[in-house]
Amino acid sequence: MSSNAIEIRGLRKTYRGSKGQPEKQALKGIDLDIPQGSVFGLLGPNGAGKSTLINILAGLVVKTAGQVTIWGFDQDVNPRQSRASIGVMPQELNLDAFFTPRAALDVQAGLYAVPKSQRRTDEILKLIGLEDKADAYARTLSGGMRRRLLLGKALVHAPHILVLDEPTAGVDIELRQMLWTNIRKLNDEGMTIILTTHYLEEAEEMCDEIAIINQGEVVARDSKTNLVNRIDAKTMVIHAEETVTTLPEAPGITVETRPDGAVALSYHAHQTSAEQVLAAVRDAGISIRDVKTEEADLEDVFLELTRS
Numbered sequence: 001m002s003s004n005a006i007e008i009r010g011l012r013k014t015y016r017g018s019k020g021q022p023e024k025q026a027l028k029g030i031d032l033d034i035p036q037g038s039v040f041g042l043l044g045p046n047g048a049g050k051s052t053l054i055n056i057l058a059g060l061v062v063k064t065a066g067q068v069t070i071w072g073f074d075q076d077v078n079p080r081q082s083r084a085s086i087g088v089m090p091q092e093l094n095l096d097a098f099f100t101p102r103a104a105l106d107v108q109a110g111l112y113a114v115p116k117s118q119r120r121t122d123e124i125l126k127l128i129g130l131e132d133k134a135d136a137y138a139r140t141l142s143g144g145m146r147r148r149l150l151l152g153k154a155l156v157h158a159p160h161i162l163v164l165d166e167p168t169a170g171v172d173i174e175l176r177q178m179l180w181t182n183i184r185k186l187n188d189e190g191m192t193i194i195l196t197t198h199y200l201e202e203a204e205e206m207c208d209e210i211a212i213i214n215q216g217e218v219v220a221r222d223s224k225t226n227l228v229n230r231i232d233a234k235t236m237v238i239h240a241e242e243t244v245t246t247l248p249e250a251p252g253i254t255v256e257t258r259p260d261g262a263v264a265l266s267y268h269a270h271q272t273s274a275e276q277v278l279a280a281v282r283d284a285g286i287s288i289r290d291v292k293t294e295e296a297d298l299e300d301v302f303l304e305l306t307r308s
């Protein structure tokens with residue numbers, strides 16, 4: 001087997017139009033490798049195609065064309081093995097109101113043919129912090145508890161790969177922390193994690209590899225560090241000793257005054273050196289009291305790549 005947990009080639013999905021709606025090309029030929037052991041982020045705005053991609057991996061949506069290999073198993077050739085390799089926490093709550101968490105986990109284990117002796121129901125209840133609620137009906141659980149139960153269900157068959165679709169959209173800070181702690185722990189134990197998010201901060205904090213999806217296409221795929229480095233826009237922010245009357249001027253440098261009186265000089269590091277920027281400042285007769293630099297973050301990369 002290759003070192004990729006998932007390999008996707010030429011993946012397309014066209015949803016048929018209904019009730020006079022035109023058909024929708026949700027995925028337009030995706031090629032993507034997701035390395036084993038990574039925390040991989042699928043980042044993109046609403047409607048980009050993230051859930052469609054995840055649901056195809058999960059076997060919940062039927063692809064229109066292309067090839068998906070999960071843990072070395074072609075989804076079409078070895079559907080059972082490929083499904084057994086992956087656990088998915090869906091974006092939508094889809095719990096049976098009349099099941100208790102314990103029952104929901106048992107039923108899920110049964111669906112995946114996990115033998116009774118190998119079930120880890122209590123361990124999972126503990127991991128998701130629902131030991132106290134193990135025997136309460138799902139309809140009596142809070143929204144946060146239900147989401148935790150969804151995570152538990154995704155784990156019953158001890159998959160190699162855990163996929164989380166917008167795990168923290170609309171959840172409170174406490175639940176978010178709990179999810180992150182669990183995800184890091186599972187990843188430390190060797191599980192490959194794939195998560196979708198439209199929150200840049202989340203991708204920046206959690207993921208080591210990122211694919212940016214926009215309108216059904218992968219527009220960037222790199223390590224987080226490389227993605228951020230790709231944009232070499234920098235800004236030097238100068239606080240002067242005295243009120244600035246003459247603004248610096250130099251080719252390749254964009255100058256603006258900030259509301260607090262600071263002078264912000266934006267430039268591209270591959271074109272202009274910090275020394276050239278400082279020289280322009282000195283030439284304008286400004287004596288520097290304080291200087292800071294601001295670098296691009298993932299948001300800049302994202303905006304640049306998803307600008308349509």
Ligand SMILES: Nc1ncnc2c1ncn2[C@@H]1O[C@H](COP(=O)(O)OP(=O)(O)O)[C@@H](O)[C@H]1O
Pocket residue numbers: 015016024025026044045046047048049050051052053
């Ligand atoms: N069942 C469906 N039928 C028709 N169109 C759909 C269906 N599911 C999603 N879409 C459309 O496909 C596109 C991608 O949706 P989705 O995969 O949910 O994006 P994301 O998860 O990135 O927000 C959107 O334009 C959405 O409206």
Ligand SMILES: [Mg+2]
Pocket residue numbers: 050051052091165166
């Ligand atoms: Mg979605």
